[in-house]
Amino acid sequence: MALLSANHLKKSFGKKIAVKDISLQIDPGKFIALLGPNGAGKSTTISMLIGTLAPDSGNINFDAKIPNAQNYHRHIGVVFQESVLDGQLTVRQNLTFRAKMYKNITTHRVEDVLNEFQLLTVADQKYQTLSGGQRRRVDIARAILHRPALLFLDEPSTGLDIQTRNMIWQILNRLRQNEHLTIVLTTHYLEEAENADFVYIIDDGHVIAADTIPKLKATYAPTRLTLITSTPDLVRKNLPADLPITRTKTGLSIALSNSMASIPILKLIRPLISSFELRNGTVDDIFLTLTGKEIR
Numbered sequence: 001m002a003l004l005s006a007n008h009l010k011k012s013f014g015k016k017i018a019v020k021d022i023s024l025q026i027d028p029g030k031f032i033a034l035l036g037p038n039g040a041g042k043s044t045t046i047s048m049l050i051g052t053l054a055p056d057s058g059n060i061n062f063d064a065k066i067p068n069a070q071n072y073h074r075h076i077g078v079v080f081q082e083s084v085l086d087g088q089l090t091v092r093q094n095l096t097f098r099a100k101m102y103k104n105i106t107t108h109r110v111e112d113v114l115n116e117f118q119l120l121t122v123a124d125q126k127y128q129t130l131s132g133g134q135r136r137r138v139d140i141a142r143a144i145l146h147r148p149a150l151l152f153l154d155e156p157s158t159g160l161d162i163q164t165r166n167m168i169w170q171i172l173n174r175l176r177q178n179e180h181l182t183i184v185l186t187t188h189y190l191e192e193a194e195n196a197d198f199v200y201i202i203d204d205g206h207v208i209a210a211d212t213i214p215k216l217k218a219t220y221a222p223t224r225l226t227l228i229t230s231t232p233d234l235v236r237k238n239l240p241a242d243l244p245i246t247r248t249k250t251g252l253s254i255a256l257s258n259s260m261a262s263i264p265i266l267k268l269i270r271p272l273i274s275s276f277e278l279r280n281g282t283v284d285d286i287f288l289t290l291t292g293k294e295i296r
C-alpha cells in the first residue's frame with residue numbers, strides 16, 4: 001500500500017498553469033525524486049502533497065494509517081526552500097521550541113539530533129550567524145525531530161558545496177536505514193536524483209517520465225560504444241545485423257543495454273578498429289532525450 005498517492009493534480013495561479021497533470025505514488029521506505037528544471041511545477045506539487053495548497057482538481061490519497069489531514073502533519077517533515085527557523089534564537093533554542101509543539105519529544109531527543117547532524121559545536125550560536133551548510137543541517141534536524149515517516153525536501157542542496165551535500169546525504173541515508181524514513185526530494189541536481197529508488201521527471205507541469213534510474217537510462221540514455229575505424233563498412237559486416245548501429249565521423253556508434261554487452265562486440269572486430277570509447281548514459285542524457293534541452 002502506498003503511503004501517499006496523487007492522481008491528476010492540477011493547479012493554476014491566475015492565468016499561469018503551474019501544474020497541468022501530475023500523478024505519483026510514494027511507497028513506504030522509498031527515496032522518490034521529483035526532477036525538473038526551474039519552474040517545472042515541483043514546489044507547487046510539494047505544497048499540494050503537504051496540504052498547504054489545495055489542488056484545483058485531482059486528488060491525494062493517504063495510507064489508512066494516516067486517516068485524516070489533522071493526523072497527517074504528525075507523520076511528515078518538511079524542509080522548505082526558505083528556512084522557517086528564527087534567526088535570533090540559537091540552534092538549540094530553535095529545536096527545543098519545535099520539540100515543545102509535539103508530545104513526547106524529550107530534551108534527550110533534541111541532544112541526539114544535534115549530535116546526529118554534527119551541530120553540537122554550534123548549538124548555542126544564533127541561527128542567523130551560521131553558514132549556509134550549517135543552516136541546512138539545522139533545517140533538516142528540525143524537520144525530523146518528531147520522527148516523521150515521510151520527509152519532503154524541496155531543493156535542499158541549492159547553493160551548498162559538495163562536502164556539505166555529501167554530509168547531509170550520509171545522515172539522510174542513515175535515517176532511511178535505521179528509521180525506515182521515506183524521502184520525497186525535489187531537485188534539479190541530476191546527481192542527487194541518481195540515488196533515488198524512483199524518479200518522476202517533471203517538465204512544464206507534467207510528469208514526462210517515471211521509472212527507476214536503470215530503466216530510464218536503458219530507455220532514454222543507453223550505454224554507447226563508439227568504435228574508431230577507417231573501415232566502418234567492413235566492421236559493420238562483421239557485427240550482428242540487428243545491432244542498433246549508427247555512423248559517426250570517425251567510425252560507428254552502437255547503443256547497448258549495459259557496458260558488459262560491449263565485450264563480445266569488441267572481440268568480434270578487435271583487428272578492424274584503432275580505438276574505442278565506452279560511455280554510460282547519465283541522468284542528464286535522459287532529460288536531454290526527453291525534452292531536447294539541458295536541465296540547467
Ligand SMILES: Nc1ncnc2c1ncn2[C@@H]1O[C@H](COP(=O)(O)OP(=O)(O)OP(=O)(O)O)[C@@H](O)[C@H]1O
Pocket residue numbers: 013016017018019036037038039040041042043044045155188
Ligand atoms: N503563487 C504563485 N503565483 C503565480 N505563479 C506562481 C506561483 N507559484 C508558482 N508560480 C509559477 O508556477 C510555475 C511553477 O512553479 P514552481 O515553483 O512549482 O516550480 P519549481 O519546479 O519548483 O521551480 P524551482 O525549481 O525554480 O523552485 C512557475 O512558472 C512559477 O512562476
